[in-house]
Amino acid sequence: MPRVKVQRKSTAIDMTAMCDVAFLLLTFFILTAKPRTEDPVPVDIPASSITQPIPDDNVLMLTVAEQKVFFTVDGNDIRKQTLNQMGDKYGIKFTVEEQTKFSGTPIFGVPMNQLKQFLQLDAAQKKEYKQPGIPNDTTANNELADWIREARKADVALHNKALRVSIKGDNKEEYPTIKKVIGILQRQEVNKFSLITTIRTAPKTN
Amino acid sequence: MAELDTSSGGGKKGGKVRSKKASTRVDLTAMVDLAFLLITFFMLTTTLSKPKAMDVIMPDKDEKTKEQEPMAASRSMTILLGSNNKLEWFIGEPGKSQPTTEGYGKDGLRKTLVEKGKEIQASTGKFMFVLIKPSDKSNYKNLVDVLDEMKITNVTSYAIVDILPSEIDLLKRDGNY
Numbered sequence: 001m002p003r004v005k006v007q008r009k010s011t012a013i014d015m016t017a018m019c020d021v022a023f024l025l026l027t028f029f030i031l032t033a034k035p036r037t038e039d040p041v042p043v044d045i046p047a048s049s050i051t052q053p054i055p056d057d058n059v060l061m062l063t064v065a066e067q068k069v070f071f072t073v074d075g076n077d078i079r080k081q082t083l084n085q086m087g088d089k090y091g092i093k094f095t096v097e098e099q100t101k102f103s104g105t106p107i108f109g110v111p112m113n114q115l116k117q118f119l120q121l122d123a124a125q126k127k128e129y130k131q132p133g134i135p136n137d138t139t140a141n142n143e144l145a146d147w148i149r150e151a152r153k154a155d156v157a158l159h160n161k162a163l164r165v166s167i168k169g170d171n172k173e174e175y176p177t178i179k180k181v182i183g184i185l186q187r188q189e190v191n192k193f194s195l196i197t198t199i200r201t202a203p204k205t206n
Numbered sequence: 207m208a209e210l211d212t213s214s215g216g217g218k219k220g221g222k223v224r225s226k227k228a229s230t231r232v233d234l235t236a237m238v239d240l241a242f243l244l245i246t247f248f249m250l251t252t253t254l255s256k257p258k259a260m261d262v263i264m265p266d267k268d269e270k271t272k273e274q275e276p277m278a279a280s281r282s283m284t285i286l287l288g289s290n291n292k293l294e295w296f297i298g299e300p301g302k303s304q305p306t307t308e309g310y311g312k313d314g315l316r317k318t319l320v321e322k323g324k325e326i327q328a329s330t331g332k333f334m335f336v337l338i339k340p341s342d343k344s345n346y347k348n349l350v351d352v353l354d355e356m357k358i359t360n361v362t363s364y365a366i367v368d369i370l371p372s373e374i375d376l377l378k379r380d381g382n383y
Contacts, residue, residue, distance in 0.1 A: 012231075012233075015233075015234030015235060015237075015238050016234065018234075018238050019234045019237055019238050019241065022238055022241035022242055022245060023241050025245050026241050026244050026245050026248065029245060029248035029249055029252060030244075030248055032252060033248050033251065033252045034252070045257065046346065046347045046350040046351070048258065048260055048350055048351075048353075048354040048357075049354055049357065049358055050258045050259070050260045050354070050357065051258060052258055052259055052260075052261070053256045053257075053258060053259065054256065054257050054258065054259040055259070064346070166259055168257075169346040169350075170346060171345065171346060171347040172345055172346070172347070173345055173346040174342065174343070174344075174345055174346075175287070175340045175341070175342055175343075175344045175345060175346065175348075175349065176342050178346050178349065179340070179368075182264065182366075185264075186264055189266075191263055191264045191265070191266055192261065192262070192263045192264075193261075193262055193264075194259035194260055194261050194262065195259070195260040195262055195350055195353070196257045196258070196259060196260075197257065197258050197259075197260050197350060197354075198257055198258065199258060
């Protein structure tokens with residue numbers, strides 16, 4: 001009697017379906033991913049029960065932490081336009097290269113006179129650089145108010161939309177700093193703005 | 207995981223040279239590996255919990271007109287935010303009623319807001335008006351917490367107002383400044 005030969009099965013698995021799923025998921029994550037802008041200072045945002053998400057575009061965000069204020073505005077074109085208007089106002093001429101660099105800078109917090117120097121740095125140096133925050137004294141040297149005003153003007157000029165202002169504050173930030181920022185907004189008659197919060201996870205104990 | 211070549215075999219003795227049929231299957235293992243690696247990367251870098259936006263509407267601050275509409279003191283509640291996560295509240299005008307020191311959260315402010323809101327509704331027939339006065343010693347979290355409580359307890363009329371010196375004295379007296 002001949003020996004029954006055991007049919008050897010192929011060890012290869014059909015990977016096609018797995019590959020399909022993997023790439024589908026990959027596409028989804030790539031499309032939904034928004035590059036996270038690294039904050040120059042750690043910001044621990046407060047929790048609340050609000051469930052309304054922050055709008056995707058057309059947002060001007062003021063990050064407030066460690067008594068410093070940082071400025072973020074969405075859209076490369078708006079950033080560029082804002083920079084040019086600020087340059088006109090302060091009599092600083094920005095080169096095309098500097099304009100391009102600025103439009104790729106999502107968040108910054110340097111006074112006008114240090115801005116050129118700041119734009120020269122590369123990404124790693126920017127991280128190291130201790131940004132002093134945008135001057136926001138209530139008296140003469142109020143660059144923050146100018147930045148906000150020019151950004152709003154730029155958004156109206158380019159997109160004919162009213163910029164939404166939001167404040168992203170640190171939990172431990174003392175109220176006077178917040179008050180100053182709110183005061184600046186109120187003087188420009190921005191009476192409606194948003195505070196950025198996260199969703200509350202654990203029930204509050206205190 | 208090598209593909210086993212099953213297409214060939216036999217036909218060695220035949221005279222005709224048959225062209226070997228190449229397998230059409232591509233080894234997808236490496237591709238899947240790469241895809242999953244990238245998926246993992248994107249999953250870990252995306253922030254799934256999007257930050258929320260709490261809308262705040264401030265009263266119109268016109269620096270020219272100083273006159274303001276008087277408001278019934280009986281239905282206004284003032285909340286003073288002090289240091290160390292403590293707040294004080296009183297009904298009516300400052301100095302006339304004793305402020306109560308309280309904490310934030312479910313058993314503190316929220317309870318008071320609900321109770322007082324009902325009391326005022328019952329006695330005056332109108333809704334309660336809340337004035338939020340953060341002192342310089344309070345922090346941003348306190349402000350957000352109070353605004354959040356307003357939303358939770360459905361207090362629709364509230365405003366963030368500057369604190370008066372006499373109210374700072376109240377906070378100081380109770381050791382909350």
